[in-house]
Amino acid sequence: MNKLRSIDKEGRISLPEEVRQSLGVFEGDEFEVIADGINIVLVRYTATCIACDDDTDVQLLNKGFFCGECRDAINKTLYNAVSH
Numbered sequence: 230m231n232k233l234r235s236i237d238k239e240g241r242i243s244l245p246e247e248v249r250q251s252l253g254v255f256e257g258d259e260f261e262v263i264a265d266g267i268n269i270v271l272v273r274y275t276a277t278c279i280a281c282d283d284d285t286d287v288q289l290l291n292k293g294f295f296c297g298e299c300r301d302a303i304n305k306t307l308y309n310a311v312s313h
C-alpha cells in the first residue's frame with residue numbers, strides 16, 4: 230500500500246485508490262491537515278449534527294450539518310408550515 234506520490238505545482242497530492250477504498254474515502258470528504266515535525270498528517274474531519282451532536286448520516290443542509298433525524302424533523306416542520 231506504500232506508493233510514492235509527488236506534490237504537483239499547485240500543492241496537491243493524490244491519495245492512492247487502494248488507500249481511499251480501504252478507508253472509505255470519497256470525493257468531498259474533508260481532512261484537517263496537520264504539520265507534525267517533518268510529516269504531514271491528514272485527520273479525517275467528521276461532521277456532527279449542529280442540532281443534536283449525532284454523527285450519523287450527517288449532511289450539509291444550507292449552511293449547517295444535520296443528521297438524518299433532524300433533517301426529517303426540519304422537513305416536516307417546513308411542510309407543516311407551508312401546508313397550513
Ligand SMILES: [Zn+2]
Pocket residue numbers: 278279280281282283295296297298299300
Ligand atoms: Zn441531529
